[in-house]
Amino acid sequence: MLRTLIAAGLAAAAFAGGPAAAADQGVTDTEILLGSVIPLTGPPALLGVAHTTGVKVAIAEANAAGGVNGRKIRLIMDDDGYIGARTIQATRKLIDVDKVFAIPGQSGSGQVLAAMPVLDKSGIPTIASVGPVKGMYEPPHKNIFAVGSSYEEGIRVLVRFLAEKNPGKTWGLITQDDDYGVAVRDGFDDVVKEKKLNVVYSASYKRGQQDFSSEMARLKDAGVEVFLAGGIISENVAMVKELEKLAIKPVVGIFWPGRVEAVLKLMGPASDGIYAVDYVEPFASPAGQAFLEKAKGLVSEAEFKSINRYTMAGYAGARVLIAAMTRCGRDLTWACTNREIEATKDLETGVMAPMSFGPNVRFTNSKLQVMQADFATLSYKPVK
Amino acid sequence: MRFLAEILLSGLAIGAIYGIIAIGFAVIYKTTGLVNFAQGEIAMIVAYIAWTISTTLSGNVFVVTGGALVAAVLLGLVIERVVMRPMLGEPVFSTVMVTIALAVILRSSINFIWDAYPQALNLGVGRDIVRVGAVGMRTGQIAVIVMLLALLAGFWLFFRYSRYGIAMRAVAGDDRTALLMGISTGRVHAVAWAASAAISGIAGIFFAITYDVSPAMYEIGLKSFPATILGGLDAVIGSGFGGLLIGVAENLAGGYLGSGTKEIAGFAMIIVILMVRPFGLFGQRDIERV
Incomplete structure (x- = not known):
């Protein structure tokens, strides 16, 4: 009787949210845990907080649509204060202690470069969408994908x-x-x-x-x-x-x-x-307005106030990751996710030009547009 | 000539801000023997308080500055009572480390209380441009130079003629003897912290009017520190002049030698001056009986 109870208990625990059988760390039957290392304090918080809001918009959008193959996404953040040494430390913690499944947004250019050896060695799917620089994608790393333009x-x-x-x-x-x-x-x-x-x-x-x-x-x-x-x-x-x-x-x-x-x-x-x-749309454009409309219903008032261009960059990067995880189906692994990010072809996000990666192509090299400030409306407008 | 005038006037304006913060450094050092490394952070917090008052209560310049300065005095008193007084009698190194920790806490509090966006402190004054010939200056820049001169005159009179000023000098000279003479050193320390916070707050408000309030604003404290070293750590009036010298030297270096030299000009200046006068231009030689 006792054995039956223990077996039943273990089975229930497994189905109620224990690690999924054929999945990597951070994935249970009901949840996918993602983590970001980003500046949340000091002057660079201007970009870090806004970027995180973009990631949250993408996650809220996916969760509202039923999650990734039935699993809801949860995001945790670690503040690196835009200091490379802290980025390395926080990245290690996310991977080894928090055991996140993937990183949908990593800190600035110098900080990502500092944490590259940790990311590279682990193999965790990583999107770098704050400030892409050449060292992130040349030579290409299996699991690190840069979104934006140089x-x-x-x-x-x-x-x-x-x-x-x-x-x-x-x-x-x-x-x-x-x-x-x-x-x-x-x-x-x-x-x-x-x-x-x-x-x-x-x-x-x-x-x-x-x-x-x-x-x-x-x-x-x-x-x-x-x-x-x-x-x-x-x-x-x-x-x-x-x-x-x-x-x-x-x-x-x-x-x-x-x-x-x-x-x-x-x-x-x-x-x-x-x-x-x-490379992201100005908010005064129809695409920018549509994004703001979407974000309004998905994030808190305080988060909405933090929105700036980095929000769009964060959103686009997270969309790449979510789309790849979705294509992996229920057997969500790092290998599959990295493979599927690589297979991304003309992904439309509405906030920048369609994004693609490919074999040994780890950079979207997104199309750029020139815009001009209009003080009367406090906005940037595309220059024809 | 126009170029030189532009460089000198801008140098005097930023130097006046350094000078006012340097006075704040000197007031604390003169009375407590401590260097407060949170001086720039206090200026930043007071500027943020001013901005909050201006955007929530009233944009009236007197309401904003009055409210912010009251808050600065309270902040100074709280820091002295809660953080610094328990450190009395502890090694100077430990006490200085406490001020560094305080600086980090105040710096980080900006994001918790406000946010990372720079904000304009718009009081309806200080941003207009006055032109004399081809040279332009913002009214806030002119006002901060006048404010520095007023503070220098005020402190000279205060230390020379007021009972409290003389008490502060007595505590600075020898706090034990001052205590025996009936001076409450604790109260003198509290007043010094409150005055220093208010003085830094004035600089913070002027800086915010001319530039903006932002989480990086605390760095004016780092730029002001050479000013007080140059003028003399124990020389309140000398520190104010030190600020003007540093501001002008920075701008002359940036204008004639290149922007790379601007950052080092102030520090190069203090190296040279301290070689000749180790106690600063206006500081007193420290004499000890051995």
């Missing part, structure tokens, strides 16, 4: 566009003194050579700098007519406000890490007409 290519598209629109003008550039700044500078230099641009001012600043008065005074003195502001958020705001103070109005281009609508309000009227480039 910084270098983004800058090339923007600078080519501005060069064609402003022939014969003088150029200025300011970049951050880190890997992001190097990527921006590399992309810029490519087009400078290609189009033989006349660069009259070039400088870099230390991350965290808030006063750009001397830099902008030099830029004015050099007679810059087209200016690529290579800051992120506060830096670009400070630069544009300083230009306004100095009463000069060069054509200004900014890059997608700083293409956040709230920034336009901070810059004030001086933000009107600023050019930007991005």
